[in-house]
Amino acid sequence: MVAHDGPSQVQRTPILEEVYSGAPSRLNEEAEATFSRMVSNRTLSKSDTRKTGLVLPPDTSKEDFERAISDLQSKIGAEHVQINDKPLDDGWYLDHPKTHDSHHITDQETLVASAVVYPGSTEDVQAIVRWANTTGYPLYPISLGRNFGYGGAAPRVPGGIVVDLGKRMHRILDLDGDNASCLVEPGVTYFKLYEAIQERGLPLWIDTPDLGGGSLLGNALDRGVGYTPMGDHWGNHCGFEVVLPNGELLRTGMGALPGPNGADNPTWQSFQHAYGPSIDGIFSQSNFGIVVSMGFHLMPAVNNQSYCITFPEDSDFEQMVEIIRPLAQQRIIGNIPQIRHVVQELAVTGRRKSDFHQGSGPMTREEIRAAASKLPLGDCSWVFYGTQYGPPETINSQLELIKKAFSQIPGSKMFLPKDVPEDHVLHIRSRVCAGNPVLRELDWLNWVPNGGHVAFSPIAPTKGSQARIVNDIITKAFHRHGYDCFSTLCVAGREMHYIAEIVYDRGDPDAKMRAVKCIREMIAECAEHGFGEYRTHLLFQDQVARTYSWGNQALMRFNETLKDALDPNGIIAPGRNGIWPKKYRGKGWELGPNDFDLDNIVPKAK
Structure with missing residues (x-):
């Protein structure tokens, strides 16, 4: 018989101590507040009756599908294979679906799985892959499915079978304080690894993205970035195990060399490569296998100081980038800093756009200035967030050099955490840049009702003239299609990730169509100027x-x-x-x- 998914019993704000994918209990108050804001701004019903019903894999009948699913259940357990024929619920960050894209830019039922499978071991994954070779059904492996803004847990081929690796495979396999490294399964989140490090009292940091609930393994495979000196997550991975499409298991790096007496090679998480071609890269942003464990290097804890600098005019952007480049190349800037447009400063407070602007179009420059003037940083256009590391005297001398360099821009102002209220985002950035994963950055989705987002993420050289071209393309496209531009830039010495978020109402088909057109146009226009995306939504x-x-x-x-x-x-x-x-x-x-x-x-x- 085919099993079906029963009603959700997940608590409103899942707690890490009880659920592998939850947030630490220390963040429970923050999670409750974030959830309450989301619910108060939601007009969509929690779930509706499906219009299409069960979506089958391509070229199969319901009878053949049920026979195949029953066969899979016999291999890994009936309770670990769930048919996706129930109403779809978008949930929220800590309680999200594995059945579809919760931030859908199409109809909610466009990208829907036929079933979700929960392997509990590498052997289970191998069994699932071998089964798929007999049926021809497409498998879509996810770690946690929190790839929000890029497609989430959705399969690209409707009716594909989502393989949820995280639900039952979330062990920290090794945490080596001396080597400053770890080996983890797909379901290990930044929250979980951080709490394990704290529990053991190890003087180590993890590099976390803006939100801490994602998978280390999944984020690295998609080449995500963070903000400490180890912000290149893929660059700091070290060896992994991958199930190949034929069901065989492969180890990369030094793990390919057996250790003494059948143990793991002791240098597996110490040196990234093996002998011969380095093959790790072909499993990053690809569909060549299913990675089931991965090693990472961690950062020794160090004294640090976060700060931000504001700039008064939109036109300051080009000069800002020119100043950043030599400071970053000379390692005077200590981390991978972030530049944000002030509109995102307004949104991250959790306030709604309707508090500042009436109508569906983007905020005017006058409205932005009026709203920003009431924030702790005051009226500005751009905010630069950075962090310095090392002994206090080193940090102080670096801050003086940075402040002097940016003083070339009239009206720039530097702030330290002590200069702003405790609830200001500078304190959040300070935690992130010291390896402490957070949840607060989610609040900017409250900007519109039923807030969803899709990211446009091109790469550009850290050169002012080139950065200005990209910025102009993006800001003009956003305004042309009626969106406020949520611009965030992660800037290094030679390149920058320009991440522009379209925040839209998931219940508004016109808003979603405009988002699609905006992304399509930006992809084409940026490519004409030689700028390509490093990551994108699965439909683009x-x-x-x-x-x-x-x-x-x-x-x-x-x-x-x-x-x-x-x-x-x-x-x-x-x-x-x-x-x-x-x-x-x-x-x-x-x-x-x-x-x-x-x-x-x-x-x-x-």
Whole structure:
């Protein structure tokens, strides 16, 4: 018999001490407040009756599907395979679905799984992969599914089977204080690793993104970034285990060399490479296998000081970037700093846009100035958040150099945490930049009712003139389509990640269509100027992948060659990151720059 998912019994704010994916109890008050704000600004019903019902994998009947699912249940347990035929609930950050994209920019039922599978071991994952090779059903592995803004837990092919690795595979396999390293399973969150380090009293930091509930493994595989000197999460991974599409298990790095008496190699989390070709990279942002454990280097705790600097005019942007570049290259700036536009400063307070502006269009510059003038940092256009590390005398001398450099911009002002109230975001940034994961940064989704977001994330050189081109493209596109531009830049010495968030009402089809058109246009226009995205929503991955077209699509042809060799049956996440296996390729699944109606993405439905 086929099992079905029963009613959700998850508490309103899941706590880490009770649920692997929850937030630490020390953040319970913060979580409750965030949840309450979200609920008070939600007009959508919690869940509605499905219009389409159960969505099956391509080219299968319900009878064949049920037989195949029953077979899978016999391999890993009936209670660990759940059919997705119940109403869809978007939930929220700490209690999110594994069945669809909770931040849907299409109809809620467009990208929906047929079933969710919960392996409890590497052997379970291998069994699932071998089963998929017999059925041909597409598998979509997730760690926690909190890839919000980029597609969440949704399968690219409707009816695909989501393999939720995190629910039952969330062990910290090794935490080595002397080596400053760890080995974790997919369900280990930044919150969980941080609490384990604190419990053991180890003088170590983790590098965390803006929110602490994500998976270390999943974020690194998607090449996410943080804000300490170890902010390149992929760059600081060290060896992993991956289940290949044929079900075999592979270890990368020094883990490929057996240790004494059958133990793990003692240098597995010490040195990233093995002998011969370095293959780790082909499993990053790909669909060539399922990574089931990964090692990471951690940062020794160090004295630190966070600060921010404000700049009065939008036009200061180009000069800001020019000043940052030599400071970052010379390692005077201590971390991967963040630049935010002041509109995001307004939103992260948890206030609603309607508090400052009436109507559906973007805020005017006058409205922004009036609202910003009432914030602790005062009227400004940009805010630079940085952190310095080392002995106090070193930090003080660096801060003087940084302050002097930015004083070239008239009206710039420096603030330390002691200069602002305890609830100001500078204190949050201070915690993040000292390896302490937080939850507060979620509050900017309260900007509009039913707040969802989708990210546009190009890479540009850290050069003022180039940064200005990207900034102009993005700000003009946002305003053209009626959105406030939530601009956040992670700036290094040679490149910067420009992450622009469109915040929209998930219950407004017109707002979602405008978001799709805005993203499509920005992808195309940035590519014309030589700027490409480092990461994107799964429905834009085809377009982004094909902008990397040098040599008559040499990169894509190489990726397709690897895909067909490693995964001839095309079962591992077809279409993820724009890579389609032969059985799907050229049959209408790819989405291009003119595909705006994303509610019907299955070729036979067009």
